[in-house]
Every structure is written in C-alpha cells, then in structure tokens.
Amino acid sequence: MTGVVTFLVGFIGLPAAGVNSPASSVETATATITATTTATVTATASAPSDASDAPASGSPAVRWSGSLLVSGDFDLDAIPPRAVLPTDGDIALYQISAGQEAELTSVRASLAVVPAGENPDSAKCALLSQTQGQRNATLPLTAGGKLCLITNEGRSALVTVTTVHPQAxxxxLDVIIWQKTD
Known part of the structure; x- marks a missing residue:
C-alpha cells in the first residue's frame, strides 16, 4: 500500500502550523521515509506580525525615548527632555481634570490626538500633527491616551499618558522623539 502523509511543522517564534500570512514564504521538502510512504514537510517563515510596528526603510532613528513626570512645560528637543519656563516648552501639563484626565497643551507645537489602538511611526505622527493638530488647544487624555506633535526644532514625537496623579x-508620560528628517 502506497500513501502520502503530510506533516505541517511550526518553528519557535513563527506562526502556528498551517498558518500562512500573505508576507510569508513557504518551502516544501519531500523525503522518502520508506519505499511505500512519502512525507511532505512545510516550513513557514513570516514577516513581523504587525508591519506597522516594523521600522520602514529610511525611517528616522529614535533620538530619545523614556518616561517623564510632567507638571509644567517640557522641552522635548533637549536630551533628556527637561522642564522649562512656561510657554517655552513643546508640551505642557495644563491641569488635571476632575475625570482624572491629563490636560496637555502647547503654544509652540500642534498637538494631535492619536486614534485609539494606533501606534504611529515618525512619518505618521508628523502627518497627523500637520493635518489634525491643534495649537493653543487643551487636549484631555486619560491613561493610555496618545498624541503626536512636531517639536520646536522639527522632530516628530509620540507622547503616551501612562498615569495621571491628581493629588500630586x-x-x-512615555515619550518617543525621532531624529529630524531632511
């Protein structure tokens, strides 16, 4: 009796057996195990699960990223970002609202709220702040809320509110600031 047995094999760090993404490559190897049985092994290698998280070719490098505790104006062009005099910063904590929202504002930059669930890269952040940004507006954000801006020196930045401390x-904030693009 002659038959063909097919085995799908997954590898650590790759999708589960039998799952093929459009960005994956499939290689098939056929080996004769005995004179009457043939096994086909399919290995799948895939691209990152979310292509939007992978850096695009030519995307600027991260200049600085980290956490900040903000109670006033902050200059995001300084390394590390630092507190500055009122209206001299790229972003400022205006106040904490009764709903425990951090109300962020800027005199120098256009701030744009990032839609829920999105994690923009440098180019998307710049586009969002240029097309939907608001200057001299107060934007309330709860923990997990994000906004994009372009700093005074022309760098894209993504700001995520991690915790609001009403009593203090x-x-x-978690902040990512990318290098300027030419």
Missing amino acids: RNAS
Whole structure:
C-alpha cells in the first residue's frame, strides 16, 4: 500500500502550523521515509506580525525615548527632555481634570490626538500633527491616551499618558522623539 502523509511543522517564534500570512514564504521538502510512504514537510517563515510596528526603510532613528513626570512645560528637543519656563516648552501639563484626565497643551507645537489602538511611526505622527493638530488647544487624555506633535526644532514625537496623579498634580508620560528628517 502506497500513501502520502503530510506533516505541517511550526518553528519557535513563527506562526502556528498551517498558518500562512500573505508576507510569508513557504518551502516544501519531500523525503522518502520508506519505499511505500512519502512525507511532505512545510516550513513557514513570516514577516513581523504587525508591519506597522516594523521600522520602514529610511525611517528616522529614535533620538530619545523614556518616561517623564510632567507638571509644567517640557522641552522635548533637549536630551533628556527637561522642564522649562512656561510657554517655552513643546508640551505642557495644563491641569488635571476632575475625570482624572491629563490636560496637555502647547503654544509652540500642534498637538494631535492619536486614534485609539494606533501606534504611529515618525512619518505618521508628523502627518497627523500637520493635518489634525491643534495649537493653543487643551487636549484631555486619560491613561493610555496618545498624541503626536512636531517639536520646536522639527522632530516628530509620540507622547503616551501612562498615569495621571491628581493629588500630586502631575502625570507620567512615555515619550518617543525621532531624529529630524531632511
């Protein structure tokens, strides 16, 4: 009796057996195990699960990223970002609202709220702040809320509110600032 047995094999770090993404490559190897049985092994290698998280070719490098505790104006062009006099910063904590939202504002930059679930790269952040940004507006964000801006020196930045501290009247932010593009 002659038959063909097919085995799908997954590898650590790759999709489960039998799952093929459009960006994957498939290689098939056929080996004769005995004179009457043939096994086909399919290995799948795939691209990152979310192509939007992978850096695009020519995307600027991250200049600085980290956490900040903000209670006033902050200059995001300084390394590391630092507190500055009122209206001299790229972003400022205006106040903490009763709904425990960090109300962020800027005199120098156009701030744009990032739609829920999105994690923009440098180019998308710049486009969002240029097309939907608001200057001299106060944008309320709860923990997990994100906004994009272009700093005074022309760098794209992504700001994520991680914690709002109403009693201390400050907020913790995660910030990514990319190098300027030419």
